[in-house]
Amino acid sequence: MATDGWRNFGHYGADGDPGNIHGRVALGRALEDALERMITDGGIKSPATTRRGLTARMRYLTRTQGGHAALATAGITATPATLRAWTQGTRRPRPANLEAIDTAYWTLRAHNVMANPAALKHRLNRDGRGTAMEIHPINQDVVDVPRRRENLRTRRLQVRYIWDDAVDALIAHDLRALDAIWDDIIAELDSDRGAYTYISHIGLGA
Template identity: 70%
Template sequence: MSTDGWKNFGRYGADRDRGNVHGKIALGRALEDAVERMIIDGGIKSPPSTRRGLTARMRYLMTHKGGHQALADALADAGSTANPATLRAWKNGTRTPRRVNTEAIDTAYWTLRARNVLANPQLLKDHLNNAGRGTRMEIHPINQQVVDEPRRRDNIRLRSLQVRYVWDDAVDALTTGDIGKMEEIWDDVIADLDSDWGAYTYVSHIGLGA
């Protein structure tokens, strides 16, 4: 398939695999994955069943805006409540909550942490910009096995490159749902590939080393 053939994506069967998508879609998914990793990797590692893990979660909930409400909502969903004295005892580690309450505390913690990370896009921008060094990106070509055999390009390989300078705009596009801007960004990214850049307009996956 020539590079121009990507303008008519699916004519020869590439769309038979739903994993084959435009790079702008794959980039958006990769950014969402990066956010999820930031939420998890930067979170409390100790399990909520340990004293350290429990008190750390309670401190976070009691000292961050919205924490009290997040915990109240999680406890209510679990069919439970807790008065201020009980909350202080959990926070200080002087009382061990029942299992259902421990699970509610854990749910409330991760809910609030996710909300706080998502509310501050600059965190993701700084993470991806990496003090100007950028982020390593792996670009996986489309699955050629679903393409009509005479039109397959089995020589297209996984590409890896260090991507800089696009992350502020990419995060803004993700936050606002600006798919047109995401497409412009993707065009800029693949323009740094060789003359066969058009073969990566559509891809099967994008991985970010962040």
């Protein structure tokens, strides 16, 4: 694809694949994926259907601020005595309540992780070492044949110093800021930077 094709994205058919997106959008999605992994990786591994998993969830929900509200929102109307019995393992909730407890746990954990963006920043910054990033180019099968670029390939970078601003932009839903950050990232590609303004996917090693 010629250089002007990147400035006028879609003129030669690249927008024929909905998976071809601007880098700022792909960056936002990659950050959301990293946040989701952070929520699940640090969560309770044992299923709620096991005694261990149930007890761990109930302890979290009864000892963490917002836990009782999360249980109520999930549809749990049990008495304090019943909640204690579930937590101590002397009584077992019905299957529907087990599912509601699991929902309440993951909802509260997600809320608490998202309320602490510093943790995601730390995970991505890695004490200044940064995070590995894979940048996958657009799918050119939809591009007019004479305008395809044969040298496009997956690029790998070790990205540092931008993560605090990127996480802040994600939380604020600030696409303009993500746009500027993406420009900073692909600046490392020198003369190829324009070819990665639009891409298909970003993978983060975090």
